[in-house]
Amino acid sequence: MSARPTSPAALQCRICGQRYPVEPLTICEECFGPLEPAYDLDALDGVAFRKAVEAGPATLWRYEALLPGGPEIERVDLGAGFTPLRRADALGRRLGLERLWIKDDSVNPSNSFKDRVVSVATTMARAFGFEAISCASTGNLANATAAHAAKAGIDCYVFVPDDLERAKIIATEVYGAKVVAVRGTYDDVNRLCSEVADALPWAFVNVNMRPYYAEGSKSLGFETAEQLGWRLPDHVVVPVASGALLTKIHRAFGELIAIGAVEAKPYRVSGAQAEGCRPVAQAFEDGVEEVTPVKPSTIARSLAIGNPADGYFALKVARETGGVIAWCTEDEILEGIHLLAETEGVFTETAGGVTIAVLKRLVERGSIRPDEETVAYVTGNGYKTIEALEGHVEPTFRVAPDLERFLAALQG
Numbered sequence: 001m002s003a004r005p006t007s008p009a010a011l012q013c014r015i016c017g018q019r020y021p022v023e024p025l026t027i028c029e030e031c032f033g034p035l036e037p038a039y040d041l042d043a044l045d046g047v048a049f050r051k052a053v054e055a056g057p058a059t060l061w062r063y064e065a066l067l068p069g070g071p072e073i074e075r076v077d078l079g080a081g082f083t084p085l086r087r088a089d090a091l092g093r094r095l096g097l098e099r100l101w102i103k104d105d106s107v108n109p110s111n112s113f114k115d116r117v118v119s120v121a122t123t124m125a126r127a128f129g130f131e132a133i134s135c136a137s138t139g140n141l142a143n144a145t146a147a148h149a150a151k152a153g154i155d156c157y158v159f160v161p162d163d164l165e166r167a168k169i170i171a172t173e174v175y176g177a178k179v180v181a182v183r184g185t186y187d188d189v190n191r192l193c194s195e196v197a198d199a200l201p202w203a204f205v206n207v208n209m210r211p212y213y214a215e216g217s218k219s220l221g222f223e224t225a226e227q228l229g230w231r232l233p234d235h236v237v238v239p240v241a242s243g244a245l246l247t248k249i250h251r252a253f254g255e256l257i258a259i260g261a262v263e264a265k266p267y268r269v270s271g272a273q274a275e276g277c278r279p280v281a282q283a284f285e286d287g288v289e290e291v292t293p294v295k296p297s298t299i300a301r302s303l304a305i306g307n308p309a310d311g312y313f314a315l316k317v318a319r320e321t322g323g324v325i326a327w328c329t330e331d332e333i334l335e336g337i338h339l340l341a342e343t344e345g346v347f348t349e350t351a352g353g354v355t356i357a358v359l360k361r362l363v364e365r366g367s368i369r370p371d372e373e374t375v376a377y378v379t380g381n382g383y384k385t386i387e388a389l390e391g392h393v394e395p396t397f398r399v400a401p402d403l404e405r406f407l408a409a410l411q412g
């Protein structure tokens with residue numbers, strides 16, 4: 001195949017620190033801890049890094065020095081990332097926050113933040129010479145994986161539970177991906193995928209590519225700092241499924257501080273879950289370190305991971321930074337969707353509804369102070385979960401095509 005990846009410098013165990021070569025590895029042989037990319041931060045200079053970023057493409061790849069791949073590696077790039085950081089004054093006024101920002105990741109190529117992680121995972125999968133790209137998913141990940149595999153010109157197999165909504169199958173199949181409908185639950189699908197990954201030379205973006213895949217999430221943290229003028233906010237509110245996104249935003253901020261690209265300052269990282277799937281928020285409330293798995297039942301399907309791989313680390317980050325992992329009710333998810341759309345003109349999916357609803361709760365209970373500069377991460381597009389609003393929205397007027405009647409209706 002093509003050149004070997006020159007970035008990161010190594011893989012490193014998140015528990016014991018043991019280092020490994022940059023290969024398709026996921027687990028430490030010493031302690032079974034998860035592996036994650038490690039960079040030679042001492043070799044990076046913050047000022048030079050910022051200059052290179054600002055001269056780079058308007059995608060997540062502008063942060064290439066702190067992402068997997070390296071200059072010799074051909075990227076799989078649909079233009080994910082570098083999405084708007086929107087100043088949200090109207091929503092801020094409604095909630096009682098003086099400086100609120102919405103990081104709007106609903107406008108990525110396949111309309112969710114998953115395009116970032118999949119762009120990195122497929123880039124590395126192709127560099128490693130895998131023959132097919134694959135994933136286990138119930139939605140956003142399936143769409144993003146199918147789109148990037150098409151761009152890369154590599155075969156794609158997407159494993160889904162057999163009862164998945166037709167729209168999600170169409171939005172995957174249209175890219176030429178082969179959809180494997182498995183008669184079983186999402187957990188059954190996942191187990192099958194681990195077995196297939198052992199049996200065939202296929203890259204499962206969120207299984208055997210996971211260390212590289214999760215790394216793509218860091219770009220959301222880098223972008224936040226850059227778009228604030230190379231400084232960090234006081235508080236971030238992040239939706240939590242596996243917990244990877246939350247931990248990686250924290251890691252991105254830490255790396256920027258370490259290389260001197262931003263000034264060090266305290267900031268708090270909070271997480272958002274839905275009532276029907278809140279294993280990490282529950283562990284936070286209970287004051288325990290271990291996350292007890294749950295069986296998910298929530299309209300926020302893209303956050304419905306009952307046994308979150310990074311739950312332990314997400315708890316740690318929230319506690320160490322003075323943040324909170326909180327949850328909202330299923331009804332509040334819909335209120336959150338409406339609130340963001342009505343105040344800021346941004347239509348998000350149910351995961352974004354969770355983030356906005358939890359943001360509101362955190363302000364109300366004083367966990368976010370009014371003067372804290374806050375960034376809320378809106379990670380998916382409302383057009384993906386239209387059915388969640390079905391039955392909740394009706395036309396305001398129903399009239400005959402007649403001016404008099406319309407004016408009468410308008411009068412009430």
Ligand SMILES: *Cc1c(COP(=O)(O)O)cnc(C)c1O
Binds near residue numbers: 239242302303351
């Ligand atoms: C997958 C996903 C997340 C969270 O991802 P994790 O890194 O697994 O916590 C958030 N929002 C949306 C819309 C997603 O699809």
Ligand SMILES: [Zn+2]
Binds near residue numbers: 029
């Ligand atoms: Zn280890």
